[in-house]
Amino acid sequence: MSLHPIMASSEQIPWTAGSQALGDISLFQDTETVHFKMLSDRRSEGGGMAQIVRFSPPAGMLIKIVANARSDEHIYILSGGHGDKSGRQRLYPGDYLLHPKGLAHGAFLAIETTVFQVYSGEPDELVDFKIVAIDG
Template identity: 40%
Template sequence: METDAISIRTPEINWTPASSIYGESVLHDGKEIVFIKQLTNRLEKGKGVSYLIKFIPPEAKIIRTVAVARSDEHVYILEGGHCYRNGEQRLFPGDYVLNPEGHPHANLANIETVALVICTGATDDVKEITVIEPKP
């Protein structure tokens, strides 16, 4: 049994473009819009994964992510937030979301957003990351 604590200085970790994981589908006009900082990956030990995710939407646009949780996914908004389809903000820094295993879900970000994501097992099965227009 592993009993040592894991300490990470997150400012010293580089943001990794999400295109390195999901391919060019997460680029917008050839530009990176989603980034990840891997904190832990303990899947080989039957444990989970933790990471920071950053969304940088193009001006006046929304990044839409559609996924299915492959394990319980805990999301804590650190900066920015998620919005409704019309662009009105609905989640703010300090807000928390639990997507239980098997839960299909989506998030919309129209402002730069950073969240801490902790999965109790495998990460989400991401179906789509696209840029959309706000709906009035």
């Protein structure tokens, strides 16, 4: 196999609706709540993938995600952040997360959040994805 660098200009890559990958669970009242830009996908070569993901929860709601890591998942928060079920922000732009392969994990997103996400292999197994009211 010949190795070569993969370069992508994220500004030139259009946002893809999350429902194309997740199905209707990412829709809230027919509005997309997740969009992504695939930067690289080397899974067919035994590698991983990298993408930019934007989560847009509706006002007064949060996106609740529960997943199992099928490979190491690296997340760097570009804007917004992760919170708790009350909507209180816990992670901020510039924060980094690593979910090692095999880890069951979750996220609560109450504000528009954009992340750079890298998987060392296959992406997470999605256990649950819901849009729920914020527990005030």
